[in-house]
Amino acid sequence: QHFRRRFANTTAAIAVDASSMNVPDTVNLITTSTAAAAAVAASTTQNVEVVTTAISATAASTIPTQAAAAASWTTLAGLRLKAGAAGGVGACLSHVGGVPFDVVKTRMQQEPEKWSGSTLVNVAQELVETEGVSALTLGLRETATGYFIQGALKYGLYEAFKGALVPTTVTAPLVRVTLFALSAAAAEFVGATALCQFEAARIRAVASADTAKGEDSNGDDDAFSSLTAVYARQVPYTVTSLLTYEQLTSVLYHTLAPDAPPAAFIGVRVASAAGAAFIGAITSQPGDTLLTIINSRTGDSHAKNGSKSSSDIVQRVAQAEAARARGASLVELASILKFNGLFLGLRARFPHVLSIVLVQLVVYDSVRELLAFQQPEDERPAM
Helix, strand or coil: CHHHHHHHHHHHHHHHHHHCCCHHHHHHHHHHHHHHHHHHHHHHHHHHHHHHHHHHHHHHHHHHHHHHHHHHHHHHHHHHHHHHHHHHHHHHHHHHHCHHHHHHHHHHHHCCCCCCCCCHHHHHHHHHHHHCHHHHHCCHHHHHHHHHHHHHHHHHHHHHHHHHHCCCCCCCHHHHHHHHHHHHHHHHHHHHHHHHHHHHHHHHHHHCHHHHCCCCCCCCCCCCCCHHHHHHHHHHHHHHHHHHHHHHHHHHHHHCCCCCCHHHHHHHHHHHHHHHHHHHHHHHHHHHHHHHHHCCCCHHHHHHHHCCCCCHHHHHHHHHHHHHHCCCCHHHHHHHHHHHHHCCCHHHHHHHHHHHHHHHHHHHHHHHHHCCCCCCHHHCCCC
16 A cells, blocks of 8 residues: 555656646657757767777878888898898808918918018919928818808998998988998907907918818917907908998999990999909008917927028017017017018918909809899998
8 A cells, every 4th residue: 555655646746747848848858858869979979980090090000110110120131141141152252262372471471581582473383392282272161161250240240230320311421431431340340250260270270281180289279369460450451441342333333324334334343342452451461460470380480590581571570479479469569570570471462362352242242132132222332
């Protein structure tokens, strides 16, 4: 009964409220409420669509950017690896081809009294007659291994450092050349560090037939004792030869007509390589002489014979080798050798360096083309 009474009261109240409103007002109220609800629903739906569109646009713009960045990084990494592979092959083949020159040059540096006044051909003939043809291949294994590693690091890192140090906004030729020089120096610093122990082993192999057969004449020596001398030779050589080659090719290419025959472009490369070899040989010769002195095994005998020689340069070489045996620094050795002593063997080294530069650049470019290497535009030298 209680629930019945409450239901009756509620029904009566509803009836009273309904009787107080006429029909048109009721219809208007319902219509207005329905329109307002529809407007709110439409606005909400529109906002959801706007937010959804914005999220989709953001995602669509972010994903391609990330994909492009990843693809760009992968492409650049591939280019560095291709440059490294080409540089390793080029450096290995060029230095292996120059081993006979290197043997003769090293012997002339190690025994200046014996070979004083002799030409490159005379020394080579004497070595073949006394030690056989194999004497001109001493140190071949060390040369091939060491320079493949050095060339791969040098050329690969040179391309990488150029991309990192030379932004596209830099257009001043002097600034770009300076940054290219820093890139070459940094790349060669790494490559020379890896080359050091192989180069020391090569010099010792050339100096002693026993060492070439695998008998280490001084196994207790630190393999990196000549690292500073390797830097003194390799860093100036790489910086000056690369910059000279790029400068000369850039200048000479601008003198050629667009329809010039292919032989003209080959001639430009050969002429530029010859100029690069000439400058590189001169700037790296002091380091090359010091490296030979440091890794020589004939200091004692030269010290004895040098004192009896009338040749001043022979005496200074003997004194330098004796000082090296006592642990003298690179600066001390250079002060003993003086200018003429530091450039000992330069005449024999010119054809050696020329052959290296010519072969190395030709092989390097050929391997890069074989690997479909395409250097980025912003990294090409503007000189």
